[in-house]
Amino acid sequence: MDQTTVTAPKSPWGSVPAAPPACSLSEVMSEELAKQLDEENNLFPGAADPELELPLEDATDTDSDLMLAQMLQMQFDREFDDQLKREEKKFNGDSKVSISFENYRMVHPYEDSDSSEDEVDWQDTRHDPYRAEKPQVTPKKGFVGKGKNITTKHDEVMCGRKNTARMDNFAPEVQVGDGLGMDLKLSNQVFNSLKQHVHSEQRRSARLHEKKEHSTAEQAVDPRTRLLMYKMVNAGVLENINGCISTGKESVVFHADGGSLEEEPVPSEVVLKVFKTTLNEFRNRDRYIKDDYRFKERFSKLNPRKIIRLWAEKEMHNLSRLQRAGIPCPEVVLLKKHILVLSFIGADHIPAPKLKDAILSEDDLSAAYGQVLTMMKTMFSECNLVHADLSEYNMLWHHDKVWLIDVSQSVEPTHPHGLEFLFRDCRNVATFFRRRGVAEALSQFHLFNAVTGLELNVDDDDEAGFMAQIVALEKRNEDHVQKRGKKTFPVNCEEDDPPFKHDSDD
Template sequence: MDQVEIIANSTENSAGVAKQDCGKKCPWGSTSYVSVPCSLTDVMSEELAKELQKEEEITAFQNVVVVDEMPFVTGDNIDTSSDMVLAQMLQMEYDREFDAQLKREEKKFNGDSKVTVSFENYRKLQPFDSDSSEDEVDWQDTRHDPYKADKPSATPKKGFTGKGKDITTKHDEVVCGRKNTARMENFAPEFQVGDGLGMDLKLSNHVFNALKQYSYNEQRRSARLHEKKEHSTAEKAVDPKTRLLLYKMVNAGILESVTGCISEGKESVVFYAKGGKMEDKVVPEECAIKVFKTTLNEFKNRDKYIKDDYRFKERFSKLNPRKVIRMWAEKEMHNLTRMQQAGILCPEVVILKKHVLVMSFIGKDQVPAPKLKDVKLSREDMKQAYYQVLYMMQQLYHECNLVHADLSEYNLLWHDGKVWLIDVSQSVEPTHPYGLQFLFRDCTNVSQFFQKSGVMETLNERELFNAVSNLNITADNEVDFIAEIETLQKVNEDHTQLHGKKTAEFHSDSGDPPIIDE
């Protein structure tokens, strides 16, 4: 009985310590203890022991958030006959206790410091602790990837492992390969590298450097194409310099407005515009703006028509390819002026600025005149059109001293019951080294078109050539005919070299309108 009393008294003292007053008191004062009597049954109670342990923890760590323990799973709601289930339950219980202890140690380590250290990485992660939804799939998660059975292993840390036996550096094949894969994200957005889903991709330095160089070359090529498109007149768009020229014409009152595109060819783009006024010339109400393309890819044989022309021969050798475009526009302006003075139906030149040529519009109410290949004419009208073209070719050869060099149903318009001639930028004189060959080609195109159109009076290409040039070549077949043409061209070329200077001086006073180059 004495032993029981001694145990009871010691238990009372322990409980009194647990129930001490936690209020703020002087740290140097004496601590008073309140003794709470209890029975032997309470002393042996497990619940009392847990309560006393919680009170001690609260007293020692007042600001620590106590992790609520989940009720231990018993056999009432789960089958505990399996040893694996029991082991999992015990492991989960141990992990919860470990996490609670870790929280207390973290609080004790940080104290009241403003800079804290987290022990979160040391926690025991449980399946029920995951906050992510089951529906969400991480792009790096390859656990369910059918193409890879195992999840890629983590990148090993650099430095020594074990007892210095194994060394992993930045030159490791696996580490370097994965690093190269990550660096592919710095490539240009246009360079498709994939998102890495389901792939533990490791690129060698050789492959990565090759891909990097290819990406760099693609960026440069794209930049060149963009710059070329911005600084060139191609397709149905104009470059900033051409737009500036058009704006200046509108601001000067030469043009009232510029609207849509009429047509597009291999050498130029034609726009519709409403005419304004000029001091020294009457501007038509409807105008056509011919913008010569500054790209040199579509019409690469342009120099054949201009470098041997005595009017531009000396200037052609001193110009770069882009300035040749301006000379090409100037050439068409001079040719149109000659044709207009001879009475040939063609567009009237209004003004020329660099590579932009403003002419009168062939059509009415913004509707361009149709090409001869598109218009449907009666047999009599087609016959009259043929004779008009024949007379026009004779005028062009004898009165204008020109050969169209690209005459076909595509460059002949039907307007007001008459044939109009357009597109003469490539026209040359008969003394050109290829002038007679160009004339024979024009005669071939015209003869074939009108023969297909049903005009019975159409001459063949050799007869039409003699009717236009009055050379009266008497060859029976086309091969001998072309051979005699080449012989005549050789004679004309020698004659031009001897008397080219006098001929150039004679044609310098042809009355061509001046070029306005701003």
């Protein structure tokens, strides 16, 4: 049988040089080889560059066999610790209870640090009184030490440091000071007190924020009211809302440009009277509404927030009575929950001045007093209403006429305190016009008799006696009404006011 020989394929890069013969370990470590290499270096004295030679003080001292042995042992111990960590991780796995092999480590953690001496800021703090000690970390085992020197996780110093570190978890708005940079120790009692204080402050802040978001404050509205105003603009009732022009104890007034409402023209300039939803702004509202027969049945069934809508509806009905009687007052355009849209009393975005701010001559003051007296009589006799808050602050001077505003608190004379409210109005009117020098201005007592048509005994020095007569008259009227079981109305006042444009959609 022929024997075939296998030849190695030729390399495309040419012939491959033969590898040099391998040297054994004994040849490398032999002294003869070292001497031979030393002699070869001496044959070429200029080959060595003196600039490349390291200075003797910078050269690592490797002549000591002890140092070489320590370096090798350190490297061996590190490799052993790495293998130990792998074994520990493999042994524990995903178990919740883990076993540590730290006691079998060969290299101390601080000795195994890779930080160099150049990176350390060498500042002598041995005599620094504010020098903080290195914080101690609670071991996983729960205690450290042996024998009698056992330190558990309940140690006072350890707990104090841990409580100080946990202050970082407090709310950002809580200022805990700069003590975190020191070795500060907080006891459990102090930490629990701080934690409870932080939680109470967060709850208080949340309540204040919620109250602000759901209330109509001065020159500001809550999101719900703002949404209602946006809907009016989107529906075309208003072209735009310009800004706040007046604030009071019960409402905020905004100026706006009118649009159209169900193919009916809206005045070119209107005002939005937004009744405040904060009940503490006007706590005595129920005094004017709970005894009004028109809302008495509904008052007891509504919550305080819905009473605000009832308050806006009350002013709408009162204004409708004044309009029918021919008394100058704003015209009602639309009622949307607690927002009442009225015609604007003024011109070119400038509201008419209040009577107290208007600059009037003597003739104008006399004419204004006569108009106020006529309006008070008409309100009492024809509209069956008492303003209940009439003063120079709720009367405007526009086009040489006095205009009445803010009639949401107006009540009927048969109200249990209606005549008392009327006497207070007479006092405010008489005081203002007499102070302005109107000669024909009546006193508060004669003005009350002129408006009501009553003939109560008048003594200018005895206001308490006059008030006693009014209270007695109110008591008789109340008893008379309870016996008859119904109300009496003037000629031009209907029992039920006609329905107005009241949009009740949310």
